[in-house]
Amino acid sequence: xxxxxxxxxxxxxxxxxxxxxxxxxxxxxxxxxxxxxxxxxxxxxxxxxxxxxxxxxxxxxxxxxxxxxxxxxxxxxxxxxxxxxxxxxxxxxxxxxxxxxxxxxxxxxxxxxxxxxxxxxxxxxxxxxxxxxxxxxxxxxxxxxxxxxxxxxxxxxxxxxxxxxxxxxxxxxxxxxxxxxxxxxxxxxxxxxxxxxxxxxxxxxxxxxxxxxxxxxxxxxxxxxxxxxxxxxxxxxxxxxxxxxxxxxxxxxxxxxxxxxxxxxxxxxxxxxxxxxxxxxxxxxxxxxxxxx
Amino acid sequence: xxxxxxxxxxxxxxxxxxxxxxxxxxxxxxxxxxxxxxxxxxxxxxxxxxxxxxxxxxxxxxxxxxxxxxxxxxxxxxxxxxxxxxxxxxxxxxxxxxxxxxxxxxxxxxxxxxxxxxxxxxxxxxxxxxxxxxxxxxxxxxxxxxxxxxxxxxxxxxxxxxxxxxxxxxxxxxxxxxxxxxxxxxxxxxxxxxxxxxxxxxxxxxxxxxxxxxxxxxxxxxxxxxxxxxxxxxxxx
Numbered sequence: 070x071x072x073x074x075x076x077x078x079x080x081x082x083x084x085x086x087x088x089x090x091x092x093x094x095x096x097x098x099x100x101x102x103x104x105x106x107x108x109x110x111x112x113x114x115x116x117x118x119x120x121x122x123x124x125x126x127x128x129x130x131x132x133x134x135x136x137x138x139x140x141x142x143x144x145x146x147x148x149x150x151x152x153x154x155x156x157x158x159x160x161x162x163x164x165x166x167x168x169x170x171x172x173x174x175x176x177x178x179x180x181x182x183x184x185x186x187x188x189x190x191x192x193x194x195x196x197x198x199x200x201x202x203x204x205x206x207x208x209x210x211x212x213x214x215x216x217x218x219x220x221x222x223x224x225x226x227x228x229x230x231x232x233x234x235x236x237x238x239x240x241x242x243x244x245x246x247x248x249x250x251x252x253x254x255x256x257x258x259x260x261x262x263x264x265x266x267x268x269x270x271x272x273x274x275x276x277x278x279x280x281x282x283x284x285x286x287x288x289x290x291x292x293x294x295x296x297x298x299x300x301x302x303x304x305x306x307x308x309x310x311x312x313x314x315x316x317x318x319x320x321x322x323x324x325x326x327x328x329x330x331x332x333x334x335x336x337x338x339x340x341x342x343x344x345x346x347x348x349x350x351x352x353x354x355x356x357x358x359x360x361x362x
Numbered sequence: 363x364x365x366x367x368x369x370x371x372x373x374x375x376x377x378x379x380x381x382x383x384x385x386x387x388x389x390x391x392x393x394x395x396x397x398x399x400x401x402x403x404x405x406x407x408x409x410x411x412x413x414x415x416x417x418x419x420x421x422x423x424x425x426x427x428x429x430x431x432x433x434x435x436x437x438x439x440x441x442x443x444x445x446x447x448x449x450x451x452x453x454x455x456x457x458x459x460x461x462x463x464x465x466x467x468x469x470x471x472x473x474x475x476x477x478x479x480x481x482x483x484x485x486x487x488x489x490x491x492x493x494x495x496x497x498x499x500x501x502x503x504x505x506x507x508x509x510x511x512x513x514x515x516x517x518x519x520x521x522x523x524x525x526x527x528x529x530x531x532x533x534x535x536x537x538x539x540x541x542x543x544x545x546x547x548x549x550x551x552x553x554x555x556x557x558x559x560x561x562x563x564x565x566x567x568x569x570x571x572x573x574x575x576x577x578x579x580x581x582x583x584x585x586x587x588x589x590x591x592x593x594x595x596x597x598x599x
Contacts, residue, residue: 233472240454240465246416247452252440252469252516 108293
């Protein structure tokens with residue numbers, strides 16, 4: 070029973086990683102860049118949801134919608150101001166810019182909300198589910214997280230496989246020049262990708278802080294790095310890869326902390342990543358690299 | 363002479379510091395097949411990519427049907443009736459044949475796409491058999507047909523083909539050139555870049571010879587086919 074409980078918690082944490090990892094993997098697939106500020110968008114989303122609920126008295130759903138809207142606009146703005154001018158620059162310049170953007174967001178949050186951790190209000194009103202005559206209790210936040218992840222995956226899969234815009238995203242991801250020759254506006258597609266990723270980051274922020282209700286300017290950085298790891302683990306650029314990588318990472322982390330060592334939990338996560346990358350350098354579902362001649 | 367469909371005037375194109383195109387001017391008239399021939403690195407593909415809007419000329423102008431399209435960007439040039447079937451085919455390998463064709467019609471009214479795809483299937487029956495197949499699994503010849511069909515999906519009045527015979531077996535090369543002739547008969551104007559100068563000159567009305575970024579010769583294709591210098595340099599005889 071304890072194992073089952075740990076497993077469910079692992080899947081829940083992994084679902085949060087998966088939702089964040091989607092943002093990394095989609096942006097990487099389309100814009101071919103690692104957006105290291107993505108983790109901090111989660112933090113901004115959580116603060117916005119916190120303010121909406123705590124100061125303005127919004128109901129949870131409305132708080133979530135406000136956070137999603139603000140993060141979407143923030144994501145598009147960051148891309149336009151910081152990344153778009155570097156479209157032709159080396160990937161190293163873009164990477165450094167993204168890291169700079171990450172620190173900028175953290176320090177702006179420090180300026181606005183201060184360094185003291187805020188206690189995130191309970192927003193998810195789903196009751197704890199008790200199974201096996203009280204032996205297994207699954208918290209409402211855990212259930213909502215897993216369900217939200219499943220819904221997001223289904224919607225995103227349908228979006229990329231069925232809609233015109235979703236297919237355009239796949240084209241840009243595969244061959245930017247050929248996509249342009251089809252009449253696809255690459256800049257719009259990249260903006261759309263940032264919008265989707267940042268909007269999902271807001272959802273992840275709220276879910277993360279509902280399970281771990283401590284909010285401070287650095288809240289997004291560790292989950293951000295772990296989700297990035299999950300994206301690489303699953304095969305960066307692949308949407309199902311982000312899902313599998315995220316959930317596996319969450320399960321490994323929780324089980325590692327429960328059965329091996331609490332202190333070494335994170336070390337175990339990254340050790341597994343290193344092993345996977347040694348065996349499969351492109352990740353679990355990554356496409357084999359092909360050199361273009 | 364009627365008004366030219368495509369008029370390229372003294373374009374200069376750079377890759378960073380490399381001066382790739384050094385003042386090329388050329389014209390394509392309605393209903394012509396015009397070919398650009400030349401050695402590797404002469405600037406043939408760069409010229410087509412610049413006309414299509416993937417590259418921006420540093421100076422000079424490109425007029426399509428009287429309207430300047432230089433520097434517009436490919437995604438805004440396609441809807442005006444000019445389409446490029448790029449070098450190396452560049453089909454979307456991970457999409458199905460049908461999805462590739464759908465993307466070719468991206469700028470058109472979605473309601474008309476189905477009928478156009480059926481037209482393509484009539485012209486390229488092999489593609490109908492492979493409709494649901496992932497494009498990356500097609501043979502080289504089928505991929506070239508798909509690339510051409512995809513470029514035709516935007517209903518171009520001027521179709522630019524970049525090395526359509528590259529890497530294909532001789533029998534397939536003939537098939538591709540037959541298709542080019544058919545397309546031309548159905549009213550599409552064609553600007554063709556080829557390394558297979560023999561084939562290109564035999565279907566074309568006029569030709570330009572490119573040499574290291576500028577045009578060294580031009581004229582009716584038949585004249586160039588029998589020109590000594592061209593024969594020595596490009597026809598291997």
